[in-house]
Amino acid sequence: MVVSRRDLLTSAALATAAFAAGEKTKLKVSVFSKHLQFLADEALADRAAEIGFDGIDLAVRKGGHVDPARVRENLPKLVGLIRRRGLEVTMLTTDIVDADTPYAEDILRTMSELGIRHYRWGGFKYDTARAIPQQLDALKPRISKLAALNARYKATAMYHTHSGINLVGAPIWDLYIVLKDFDPDSVAVNYDIGHATVEGGFGGWIDSFNVIRSHLRGVAVKDFLWAKDPHGNWRPEWTPIGQGMVRFPQFFEMLAAAHFAGPMQMHFEYPLGDGPGQVYAAMRRDLAAIRDIIKSTKTPWS
Numbered sequence: 001m002v003v004s005r006r007d008l009l010t011s012a013a014l015a016t017a018a019f020a021a022g023e024k025t026k027l028k029v030s031v032f033s034k035h036l037q038f039l040a041d042e043a044l045a046d047r048a049a050e051i052g053f054d055g056i057d058l059a060v061r062k063g064g065h066v067d068p069a070r071v072r073e074n075l076p077k078l079v080g081l082i083r084r085r086g087l088e089v090t091m092l093t094t095d096i097v098d099a100d101t102p103y104a105e106d107i108l109r110t111m112s113e114l115g116i117r118h119y120r121w122g123g124f125k126y127d128t129a130r131a132i133p134q135q136l137d138a139l140k141p142r143i144s145k146l147a148a149l150n151a152r153y154k155a156t157a158m159y160h161t162h163s164g165i166n167l168v169g170a171p172i173w174d175l176y177i178v179l180k181d182f183d184p185d186s187v188a189v190n191y192d193i194g195h196a197t198v199e200g201g202f203g204g205w206i207d208s209f210n211v212i213r214s215h216l217r218g219v220a221v222k223d224f225l226w227a228k229d230p231h232g233n234w235r236p237e238w239t240p241i242g243q244g245m246v247r248f249p250q251f252f253e254m255l256a257a258a259h260f261a262g263p264m265q266m267h268f269e270y271p272l273g274d275g276p277g278q279v280y281a282a283m284r285r286d287l288a289a290i291r292d293i294i295k296s297t298k299t300p301w302s
Contacts (some may be wrong), residue, residue: 027252027264027294027301028054029287030090032220033065035268038276040065041078043070046083051283055088055259057120057265060107061095068095068103075110090263091118091218096157098147112153117219120190121146122159132174139168139178147186158190158218158262163198163236170199171207176215194222194267197246198236206254213258221248221290222267238269240282241289248293251271256299266290 031053039047044065058078060066066074075203079089092111096104096119111119118160126135152159159170159179169175175189197207209216223244227237242248272282295302 025066030055055090108153121157126166150186163195188217190218192220
């Protein structure tokens with residue numbers, strides 16, 4: 001199925017207008033296919049639909065549901081199966097870090113032909129022997145080249161924000177520094193509220209959201225608590241939705257105020273249990289929890 005650029009723009013414009021008018025809309029929820037990696041083809045599409053997701057964030061990377069080397073052949077087939085189950089392929093998660101990544105253009109050309117607009121990119125790390133401002137400046141030519149490639153295929157690359165040490169994007173203000181002069185419809189951010197809360201649990205996540213708001217095109221949701229590891233060190237421990245520290249109602253109201261209309265993905269980083277049955281049950285619980293939270297907010301999605 002090939003979707004025209006005109007159809008994509010018309011749908012986006014209608015959705016934005018309805019949102020701005022305060023009309024009731026639906027914040028669609030996708031599952032990151034990594035968490036259903038043990039399923040393939042029809043089984044992946046059938047199970048995601050049965051659990052109740054609206055779409056799939058499809059892993060097109062080494063070890064994912066589609067190998068980048070075979071993307072031209074295999075991605076259209078899998079997307080067709082997923083769409084026939086009534087689900088959307090809201091985005092792709094890729095190994096692309098810049099325009100020179102192997103198979104990057106094959107992925108962009110194929111997703112463009114299929115009408116898929118968004119994909120996840122990134123994964124830069126800091127060199128502790130070099131000054132951070134210099135490293136950020138050095139990234140800009142690489143980002144510029146990727147932005148130009150994305151513009152050619154009308155694709156939006158969303159840098160996924162993680163938490164951790166020496167990771168570009170963990171504090172999020174660094175992403176603003178490197179992205180602020182680029183078109184956010186070409187290079188943008190996939191804001192992970194779980195990781196953002198790890199990095200700024202009291203008010204830092206609010207500031208990081210606001211600083212990157214102009215380049216916000218996707219969001220990922222997960223929850224966590226601080227816990228000690230066996231060595232007595234404090235670490236984030238991922239939990240089911242609603243059992244951790246993430247302030248989801250406030251987050252969704254901030255998303256609504258930003259007129260967010262991009263892909264939202266659910267991630268499941270905590271142990272889901274033994275066997276597929278327990279995995280599916282945990283996903284249903286988290287999906288119901290996130291939808292209940294959305295219903296409780298003062299947003300057009302409630």
